[in-house]
Amino acid sequence: MERRNEVSYEWERAQHLRDFHAGRLSREELCDADFLLRAAAEHHGVDMHKACPICGQGLRLTHWVYGDALGRRAGSARREQEIVDIAAEGLEFTVHDVEVCPACRWNHLLRAATVYALG
Template sequence: MREPTRISHDLDRRRTLRAFRAGELSRSEVCDAGRSLRSSAEVLGVRSESPCPLCDSCEVREVAWVYGSAIAEKSGTARSLSEIRAIVATLFPDGDVQSAKELTVHTVEVCLRCGWNHLLREDTYRAGAESTEQESPATERPAR
């Protein structure tokens, strides 16, 4: 899979958790995962190695959402890692360096128990990027 440009949202996540623990944010403000996000995380999400930072549940999933004008109706939807690999392979076949195509994958952490959710990272794929065997946008992990 191609090497993406990655933007980590870890600092923002830590700030949000710090604000919650300081009483500046309510639980309803940080545990606001809607039905669609929870369902997508349950069906397509990869189990996180870390427990929920709020309720300590092990029911935390990382789910990937894809965005880009080149993927038409798939843009703004949750996708499995295998589907994302197929989209990347289709959009950026070897040698396609002149294309202006771009695909962004948002990886969101979701607790199925309390509804905590936060954007973890954005991976952006562009034509002409180096190919690697690195597992992105999220590392596949076996369910516990």
């Protein structure tokens, strides 16, 4: 499996945090993860070994898959091995990596990339 056309949203994340600390964004505006996103983080996500920038609790990394070729699997959270298995089917699709804090509901898209099988 290989990723290409990767887009990083780290700069946007840093800007949101600067705006929060400067009082230009409220906690409610940043910490808006819905039930589905939090549940996916708990059940499919992996511990990032990194503290939430808002509350200090542990962050979880969740992978979401998108693409017409995925059929009913599109728009769902998947574990890394599931992504490898789907790519092995010869499908090309997009993966969004989202960090989520289940405690305070902070969430941010970290990166998006097109995934495809090698060779």
